[in-house]
Each structure stands twice: as C-alpha cells, then as structure tokens.
Amino acid sequence: MSKHVYSFADGDGQNKKLLGGKGANLCEMTQIGINVPPGFVITTEACLDYLENDGLPDGLMAEVQEQIKQLEKSTGKTFGKGPDPLLVSVRSGSALSMPGMMDTVLNLGLNEETLKGLVEQTGDERFAYDAYRRFIQLFGKVALGIEDEHFDKHFDAIKRRVGVKADVGLEAAHLKEISEKFLDVVRRESGSDFPHDVTQQLQLAVESVFRSWMGKRAVDYRREFHITPDMANGTAVNICTMVFGNMGDDCATGVGFTRNPGTGENEMFGEYLTNAQGEDVVAGIRTPKPLLEMDSEMPKQFKQLVELRNTLETHYKEVQDYEFTIEKGTLYCLQTRNGKMNAAATVKTSVDMYGEKLITRDQALLRVAPDLLEQLLHPRLDPASVVEAVAFGLPASPGAASGKCVFDADLAEKLGNAGEAIILVREETRPEDIHGFFAAQGILTSRGGKTSHAAVVARGMGKPCVAGAEGIVVDVSLRQAHVGDSIIREGDVITLDGATGEVFLGAIPTIPADFSDDLVEMLGWADETADLRVMANADTPDAAKAAREFGAMGIGLCRTERMFNAIDRLPIVIDMILANNESDRKEALDRLLPIQRDDFIALFTEMAPDPVTVRLLDPPMHEFLPTEHDLLEQIKTLNIYRDVVRGRQTALATLDHRVELPDALAELSEEHVNDALTHKERMLRKVRELQEVNPMLGHRGVRLGITYPEIYEMQIRAVLEAAAACAEDGIDAHPEIMVPQVITSQEVRHVKKATAEIVARLEKDSGKKLDFKFGTMIETVRACTRAWHLADDAEFFSFGTNDLTQAVFSFSREDAENKFLPMYNESEILQDNPFEVLDIKGVGKLIKMAVKGGREQREDLKIGICGEQGGHPDSIQFCHDVGLNYVSCSGPRVPVARLAAAQAKLRQK
Ligand code: ADP
Ligand code: MG
Ligand code: MG
Helix, strand or coil: CCCCEEECCCCCCCCHHHHHHHHHHHHHHHHCCCCCCCEEEECHHHHHHHHHHCCCCCCHHHHHHHHHHHHHHHHCCECCCCCCECCEEEEEEECCCCCCCCCEEEEECCCHHHHHHHHHHHCCHHHHHHHHHHHHHHHHHHCCCCCHHHHHHHHHHHHHHHCCCCHHHCCHHHHHHHHHHHHHHHHHHHCCCCCCCHHHHHHHHHHHHHHHCCCHHHHHHHHHCCCCCCCCCCEEEEEEECCCCCCCCCCEEEEEECCCCCCCCCCCEEEEEECCCHHHHHCCCCCCEEHHHHHHHCHHHHHHHHHHHHHHHHHHCCCEEEEEEEECCEEEEEEEEECCCCHHHHHHHHHHHHHCCCCCHHHHHHCCCHHHHHHHHCEEECHHHCCCCCEECEEEECCEEEEEEECCHHHHHHHHHCCCCEEEEECCCCHHHHHHHHHCCEEEECCCCCCCHHHHHHHHHCCCEEECCCCEEEECCCCEEEECCEEEECCCEEEEECCCCEEEECCCCEEECCCCHHHHHHHHHHHHHCCCEEEEECCCHHHHHHHHHCCCCCEEEEEHHHHHCCCCCHHHHHHHHHCCCHHHHHHHHHHHHHHHHHHHHHHHHHHCCCEEEEECCCCCHHHHCCCHHHHHHHHHHHHHHHHHHHHHHHHHHHHCCCCCCCHHHHHCCHHHHHHHHHHHHHHHHHHHHHCCCCHHHCCCHHHHHHHCHHHHHHHHHHHHHHHHHHHHCCCCCEEEEEECCCCCHHHHHHHHHHHHHHHHHHHHHHCCCCCCEEEEEECCHHHHHCHHHHHHHCCEEEECHHHHHHHHHCCCHHHHHHHHHHHHHHCCCCCCCCCCCCCCCCHHHHHHHHHHHHHHHCCCCEEEECCHHHHCHHHHHHHHHCCCCEEEEEHHHHHHHHHHHHHHHHHHC
C-alpha cells in the first residue's frame, strides 16, 4: 500500500503534483525554518483514488490518525477532548493555484466537550463561541451542502435585533445563541445532528474537499484557464493546526505580497485586520488596513513580517503571495505561492530582481509569459478628457474600461457573451461570480480590499478592477446603486480606472499605453538572446512607423494590394481591370506606377536600414470590383433615374423653358446617365467574366502575374525605382521582392527573368548597382515538396501559413471558423484553431521538409514565416527549433514575439 499522507516536516517541497502547491510550500517553509503551524498533507493521488472508487483509499484514515497523534505530541493539545483541544483546518490545494475555487473548513475539532475546554483554556467565551459558530456554518456548507443563506438569515436577524452592523459588535451570549440556531439549521437541513465525533468530522471534511475538485466552480475555472490533468490532477488536503488571529488585539491576520503586484515596486504590500480570522480579509467583510500601518500598531510583529518577506524571496527567488496570522503576538505563515501580477509588475520585478542579483538575466526573461505583454498595450484613460470622478475605491487592478453596469454575474455573462461591454458591479464578489468576470470589461465592488476576491481574480485576468469604493451603495434587489445624490441604474454606462481607483459616469475615451523603460530594457535583452528576428506585417508608412515603435526589425510582409484600396487609387485599378487590351491596361498601370513608387519610398525610408519584403499582387482581381449583386442594384436604380431625366426633359420641353432650374440639375442629361450605365454594365460583364467557383484556389497570385505580366512589371519597377530613389538620397533601403502562391520553379524563373530585365535597364540608366533580394512565398503544398528546386532561384522563403494551413487541411478559414471549427475545438477533435496556433504536427511537417530542401540547395537561404501564427509563442518555439531566421506578425504582437523568440532560444539550450 502506498503512502498517502506526509507531515509538513517530511513532505517533498518540490513535488507539487503530489502534494499540491499549498501543501508542497507548507512542507518547504517548515523545512527552511519558517514558523508554520504543524500539520500534514494528504496527497492528490488519494484524491484521484477517492473520486474513482467513490470512497477513501484503504488505510488512509489510519495514516491520518497516526499523523493526528504526532500533532497532539508536538502541540501538547488533544484532538476531540481535554482542556486544551487540538483544532485544525482542512484545506484544499492542487498543483496549480485556483484561488477560492475549492473548499476549506476551519476550526475543525470543536464539539460540545472541546468547546468547554476552549472556553476554559482561553478564558474567553466570546472567542470560543465565535469559533464554534464559524465552524458549524463552514462545515455545514462544505461537508453537508447547506447553503449560506440558511445561516446568514439568523445571523443577520440577531445583528439587527442587537443593533450592530459588524459581527465584532456581538457579545458572547449572542454568539452562543447563534451557535444553537446554527445547530438547529444543520438538523433541519441535513436531517441529522451535527456530528460531534471529531474523527467523523475530519473524514467528512476530507471527503468534501476531495469532491470539491469536481465541483462546478473548479471545473469551470480549469476549463477557462486551460488547466489540463497533466498540469493539475486532483486536490491535496492540508490538515493544519489552527492558529487564531481573533483572540484579541494582540492578534491579527493578513495577506501580503513580497512586492507590489500592481506596480512591481519593491515594498511591503498587503493588508491585515486585527482581531480577525483569515477569511475575513479575503471575503472583504471588513475593509482591512495596509500592512505598513502595522509598523506603528504592532512594531515587533511588523519586523518579523519583514523578515518573513525577505526569507520567502531569497528562498523562492520569486515574488510571493503569502498568508499570515498573529496569535497572541506570535507570527505564523499559513501559505505562500508565486504571486500573480499584472504585466507591468511582472516586467518590473524581472528587471529589478536581475538588478538585485536574485535571478539571472535568462531567468528574468523566462519568468514573463509573452502573452502577458499584450496587457501593456491596453488602453488607459485619455487624460485630456477625464472628468470628475463620482466615486473612489482602491486601485485593485490597473487598466481602464467602460461599459454598462450589471449587478449580477448571470446577467453579466449573458450580456457579455452577446457582445456588450459591461462592468460587473457588486458589493463584494465571491468565487461563484467567476463567470461574470469572464464576460466583464471591468469589475467594481463597494467593499473589500486590494486582496479581496474581486481584486485577486481581476488581476489574474488582467481586467481593470476598482474595489472597496465605499461611496457607492449597491442595491442588488432594486438593480441600482447610489453614489452621493445620483443613482446608477442597471444599463447605465460607467468608466473605471483600475490604476487610480476612480469611477466615472459615462464612457471616457482611452489612449493606447506606451512602453515603460523596464519593458524596453527587457525586450533589449530578449533581442540580444534570440536567434529569430521579429519583423512586422505592415502595408503603409503609418503602420511601419507603429511597428518600429513595437521594435520590429523590418517588414516581413507588405501586401501591395492593400495600397490599391485607397480612394485615389481604386478607380485606376478598376480601369486596369476593365481594360480590354494590353495597351489600355498599360495606360492605367502607368498612372499607378508613380503612386506605388511613392508608397515604397516612404516605407523604405521608415524602415531603413532594415529590410522590407514586398509581396507582389496576390488576391484575385474581382476583389477590387463591386459584387454582381451590388452592380445589378445600381443598374436598376440608374435605369429608373434615366426615366426620371427623360420625364423631366419632356416636362421642360412642354413648359417651353419657362421654368428656371438649378444648374446642377440642368446639366445631368440623359447622355450622362447613359454613360454611367454603360460603365456599370461593363463592370458587370467583367465581374461575370472573372467569376470563379473557388476564387481562393483560382486565378490569383503568381498565376495572375504570369497571365498579365504588365501588372507585376509595374510593381517590380515601382519597388526598384523606389530603392534607386532612396539610394540617391543616401537612404539605406533593402527591398525584397516576394512572389505569392508559387507551385513550381518555372513560375519563379519567369518572374525573376522579368525582374532581371528591369534591373538591367535601371542600372544602365543610373550607372549604379541595385541592392535587393528576390524570393518566394511557400504557401502551397507543392511548393513545400519542391523547395529544393525553388531555392535555385529564390534567395529567401516566407511561409504563408494561412494559405498553407488551408491547403493542408483542405478547408477554407472562413467556412471553418464560421461553421464547424468552434465545435471541433470544444469537443477536442482539434485542440487549437490551426489559423491561430500553427499546426506543428501537420503543417509543421511540410515546413520542415521545405526548410530541409531549401537549405540543401542554398545553404544561406533566408527563411521566415508571415502568417498570423508568427506572433504566437508556441509557433515561435517551433520556428526557432526548425531553424527559421525570422517571424513576421502584426505590429502589436511584435513585443510578444520578441520575448517568445528569446524564450525559444533559452528553452532549446
Ligand atoms: P484558499 O486556498 O481559498 O486561500 P486556505 O486553505 O488558504 O484557502 O484557507 C482559507 C483561509 O483560512 C485563509 O485565510 C487561511 O489563511 C485561513 N486558514 C487556513 N488554515 C488556517 C489555520 N490552520 N489557522 C488559521 N487560519 C487558517
Ligand atoms: Mg489561502
Ligand atoms: Mg497567402
């Protein structure tokens, strides 16, 4: 029989999968000499065994009894009897932290007899009954499934009768009365007496903690955060000797972060309450005090707390989030785990901890999840348009958001999923509100501190949160909130600033965030570390400029057709498409040439001396024309209009020009309308002529370039003339010409030959050599299989993983994403959306084949990827591992990709 139970003194602090994060850390802390109340851990294996067999594993309770004996020995207390009764907490804790998602029971071990002992031993009847009524309620809820409201009802009634707001106002007699009422509740709701046998209490509590692993809250949480069984499987149970923060004014309880999780500042951060139990801080029942106030209130304990903080950081070399309790002047640490921080704080602590020599530079890079950086690109309130705040709370999670107020999580979920921007407004939040968080843009609570449930969860999700805004009085039943004289009704729009704690009425415009010095420094290290270069997909000088600010090292994909879509160009492009012969087409192209050339000059200048990869025209031509449906509509209305013009002329002739018309109308003759009609009808003919059954697999890309060579010639000329013009001005431009949709080396050669002729002409005219590269997209399956041949002419490859993915899966992105892909993902037929996360197993195989073929032919072949997946960290790891030279992604993804590229290199080592 395997061992299921480990004491804190013996458990392996590294084995979080077996002992859970909380349990492993309790062991670790105990073993490095931190003052942890004695206790033991029941393993996650026991939990899985229990869930599978619907019963505790054989011998488990015997092991537990054995450990309880040890606890009795080390504490001098006795379990279930005696003048000094042993009380314990029964706490959940899996390998990954899931704050508040599973259950914990406190004060276990109390019954009629031990209660008496507790009264005598402490001489404090009020304290003992307070502990008792808490235990009955928690145990009733967790182990017996009795809803809080049954208890709260009585509690509130007595508070009302006595005339106090908070429970601290109640006296021993009141709490005694409450305890009795609670025992009645248990009898009524569960159908049997509250269990007074402490071993039975313990067993029931352990089983219910095990079951909470499969509770709805926990299951929802794991699904939302993609926690798979290989990351965390089952919960451990921690049995820990109770220590009390509510035995008087020399007692306290609190939670702390070793650094400020909102800013990353290296300072004592956290909150505490004197004379309170742990869950009072987290639940936000009383608004706690900042830790720094402890310095004057309990100076000796504050010093110990600073020491604890330092010990934790030097040992774990990571920001810690810890729970502590002070019982009669003695400090105990009850929990520690790695602190969840927002992006700004994670970056700052990385840079700082490296500076303090606590971690290495590589560790500093590795501890920031690349996707987290996107938060830094979140908008904040535009200072120019900020009006006066109507309420203030604690700045609990930075970022700004506007949305409609919603007062409960269910409605929040419904409206949020329907695409509405909403702010979840609550008095305080509880774990069962979690689905409302997912749907909300921001969270506002009127009670609770920076470590309340609302604050912790919002920070983890990177959503703005203002907590404890006491100026707001929430009335959930009326679905409204009072702020001073005004009333906020459900559906009214408000704005939160989670960085300042301000609440505003109405929507306030936001501006994009900029880079902190710390982020710039860290990304600088990333660039030094990475092998992969990170380029941007950008089509205009403005986009190029923005990409530069994100740190792009060039443009990996410039889609020239996007330049065609501006209003001054589209008519010329349409003329080119409508042209019936080569010379008409050339005439239109001649007009486009200078425009494209100027675009390229601006783009090259912006990016110099980094490369700009220009893809020649790719989409099918019909994309530039209106649809058949639109044209038919327009022709119909033009025909009606022609009748109107005719009718008007008839009227004018009849009236013999006695009526004076406004000039504009006078000039629109039937002839004009006829011209318009002819033009539209020509377009319609062309649209019908260009119609394809499957345009994405039709006349596009290089196939278009070969059948209408003058189009590619114009584009190549525009690129090279722009390069020449830049060179003339001393700008170090590096254009790269890229051919899309290639399937065979003959196509590449064809375009290359045309390029060579243009180059020869330009070089002859200017007497200077042109500096550029010529390459191809790899986005068809055939190109992957023929890469060796393609590399004969191509100096670089760029994987177009959108088209390549479509080709490999044989389905189109739009149809897939709109019809069956979500269902495929949900039922795990496909793990990811292959258009977001590169399909390494399938598409990746072809990429590897192409890389191998290409490099065999041309050793220094430059290879990159320019599909959307190029900005995704897992895809980037793959790109690094197969030896690509660069990834190219959208501008705002560039910082994420830079960090991911560095991590890819570090993980490969
Ligand atoms: P969670 O995972 O939800 O934080 P915990 O197991 O940490 O749950 O317990 C909930 C609360 O009870 C915390 O505030 C914790 O500090 C407190 N607590 C747990 N065990 C003890 C104990 N042995 N003595 C005093 N307080 C405790
Ligand atoms: Mg805890
Ligand atoms: Mg493509």
